Amino acid sequence: MLRILIIILNGLLISAAQATCETIRVNGEHNWFDVSFRENSQAPLQGLAVELANQVFADVGIKVDYQAMVPWKRQFLQLETGDLDLIIAAFYNQERGEKFIFSETIGVEYSSAFIRKDQALNYNDVTSLMGKRGLQILGSSFGDQFDSYAGQHLTISEMPDLDRALKLVALQRADYLLYATHGGRLKIANTEYADLLVDMQPSISRQLIYMVMSKSSPCVDHLQDINRAIRRYRDDF
Structure with a gap:
């Protein structure tokens, strides 16, 4: 019984952290050399967009939780359902613009x-x-x-x-x-x-490159701070 209560409490703590955007769930394209890519399906995400995201969210004070590799299309579905907070680098198109929130430009x-x-x-x-x-x-x-x-x-x-x-x-x-x-x-x-x-x-x-955020993410409340940090660090992109 005690073990079950501990599991429930841990789940509540994780949910609370996400609800206040202490942690942001992030992913990115695994084939976009050298913006965001993986050496293999088990390797961590790396690239210029990862380096920028690390700088930006450290500046804002949000912990970055990089998710496991999933197909590119599924990442946008996860953004739509709220199972993912942010894609670190993507192009704008009309369909995406209607569904998601775009940061300031991070590159071209x-x-x-x-x-x-x-x-x-x-x-x-x-x-x-x-x-x-x-x-x-x-x-x-x-x-x-x-x-x-x-x-x-x-x-x-x-x-x-x-x-x-x-x-x-x-x-x-x-x-x-x-x-x-x-x-x-x-x-x-x-x-x-x-x-x-x-x-x-x-x-x-x-095409311009942006960070793309789920409309249901609690981190939307920090968009102004995120954009300010992007302006500070994007020249390194």
């Missing part, structure tokens, strides 16, 4: 179509992607304008894993991969495809 990201170098002459702008086999990471968004264009004119399959997607392009089983320009370049430079793959220019989109 360009995205590109990554292709084989020997096919570069066949690409010059987004219209060059029509009729070709495209890939993107599961749950990716490149802004309302490009997403709308892609839905009407492009053939794009979603992949859960960045390494697998790069391999498919390298082996010519797909024609291009849509991915963050800077992160893609860094990732490819450390793979066997360094001399094989390149990003098409110009970029397909330029």
Whole structure:
């Protein structure tokens, strides 16, 4: 009986801490090199957005509780249901804007179509992607304008894993991969495809990056302080 009471009391203490935002439950994309990523499914989340989040919430006085890896789409579902407080880095689109609360901008990201170098002459702008086999990471968004264009004119399959997607392009089983320009370049430079793959220019989109918070999170009450800390530390992003 005593053991049951202790378990109940511990649960109440955890709920109380969350209700007053002493602790914030956080997650992020595990394929977004080098913004937020994991070396494997059991590895901790790391990257520039993690470093920024640690600085921001230490400044505000909120303990960060990084959650285990779950798929990107499921993280947004958890935000919607209140089972997650914050995604540390994400792009804005209209659907997300209607459901969640966005912080001040934490950074900017360009995205590109990554292709084989020997096919570069066949690409010059987004219209060059029509009729070709495209890939993107599961749950990716490149802004309302490009997403709308892609839905009407492009053939794009979603992949859960960045390494697998790069391999498919390298082996010519797909024609291009849509991915963050800077992160893609860094990732490819450390793979066997360094001399094989390149990003098409110009970029397909330029998007601002935000922290995204659940509307039901008690930490919403600290948004002003969080934004103030973001302004203080985002130059390090």
